[in-house]
Amino acid sequence: MAREIGVFKRPDSRFYWINVTLPNGKRLRQSAGTESREEAEAYLAKLTLDAYREAHFGIKPERSWQDAVVRYLELKASLRSFRDVQRICRQLHPYVGGLTLNQISGDVVWTIAQGELKRGNKPATVNRYLALIRNLLHMARDEWQWIDNFPKIRMLSGEVERDRWLTREEAERLIQVCPSHLAALVRFALATGLRAREITGLEWNRVDLSRRTAWLNQTKNGTPRGVPLNHDAVVVLQEQIGLHPQSCFTYRGKPIGWDVTNTAWHNAIKKAELEDFRFHDLRHTWASWHRQAGTSCDELKDLGGWKSRVMVDRYAKFATEHLQAAASRIEEGRGGNVVSLSRLRHGHK
Incomplete structure (x- = not known):
């Protein structure tokens, strides 16, 4: 039976169908x-x-935002943050x-920004x-060739950079009040800087304790990477051996597949008397400790799996060793190159 051409109705569908060859040959x-x-x-x-x-004038067909979102979500489906991407698209x-x-x-971009600010969202x-x-829009222009240009989109000013991290004493206090399975997660996060999902998804076939290395196959930016394990991280993993044949971190014999910031987490935060602290802030704590210990920004970038220095430079303020010589130039009793202002004022008399 020959296939119908043009617009037709299929017996297995309530919708009309299209079967044509378009003027551009498609x-x-x-x-x-x-x-x-x-x-x-x-x-x-x-x-x-x-x-x-x-085909005849080189004019690109109009593409809808919805069509672009469908393709965009297909490309982002492997990201660990995919649900956040979906949520923003819905918003x-x-x-x-x-x-x-x-x-x-x-004007459309301005309307979106002002509308969300009026809803109470922060910059x-x-x-x-x-x-x-x-x-x-970058992908639609540069990769898909759907559009030729789009408006310049600037980020809003006034965004406050989160700067929440724990002292050693606060970290120990938190660990002490956590149930054993949660304490293991906290200790491992402080030792490696891994994100919550990277920790709970870690499996034994991606851990080599003799080489003190773990391999992540799913990360936030979608790029697999190796993670060096220091002594503290190795100790935590050794304590988990035998609890489960596949997953490294478990609760009551089963892999931890839920959000770690549950009731146990909130209770521990309350008992430890910590305010405004999230599990992801353990990663900030790890990075801050590293910079305070002298780890360079380039080393920290590789350790944390960041693709660029932008996210790492926020921790530069914690390392001041390279400024010690400059700070000591005006120490009391050393004088250095400091010139008396009173001498300059009255020297011409």
Whole structure:
């Protein structure tokens, strides 16, 4: 039986289907997504016109924000932060869900930023929305060739950088009040700087205690990497041997597959008398301790698995050894190159 051409109805679908070769040579066989023949024919007419303009005049067809989001999410599906990406896309839908990519102007971006600020979101949260828009439009222009340009998107000022970390005494206090399974997670995070999901997802087949190395196959940025294990990290892992054949960290004999910031975590934070402290702040603590101990920013970047120095430079303030010589130049009794201002004022008399 010959396949139908144009707009037709399939017996196994309530929608009309399209089967044509467009003016640009592209073969198209897909659902029109409608039960109305008139709407299906109108949709085909639009596709035909777009293809003709592209083939004969080099005019790119209009692409919708929704089409771009579908492809964007397919590309981001392997990220550990995929749920956050989905959530932000849903949050942006009321603003841009009905627009084409070419309709996303500077005014649209401004409306999104102001709308989210009025909803009570902080600049840091709004900047995550703007960053996703900018990243998606970059891909649509540079990789997919869907658009030729897009508006310049600047991040909002006023974002307060989180600077929460523990002293050694506070860290010990937290460990002491944690149940054993949670204490192991905390100690390992402080020893390695790994994120919560990287720790709970660690398996024995990716650990070599003799070489003091672990390998992560799923990280936040999607890039596998090796993690050197110091003595403290090795001790924690040795304590977990025999508890589970596959997973390194468990609770009551089962792998930890839930969010670690549950009731046990909040109770421990309260007992340790810590305020405004999240599990991810253990990573900040680890990095801060490293810089205070003299670890360079380049070494810290590699240890923490960051792709650039931008995220690492925030910890530069914790290392002051290279400024000691400069600070000592005006020590009392040394004088150095300090010139008396009173002598300068009255020297001409």
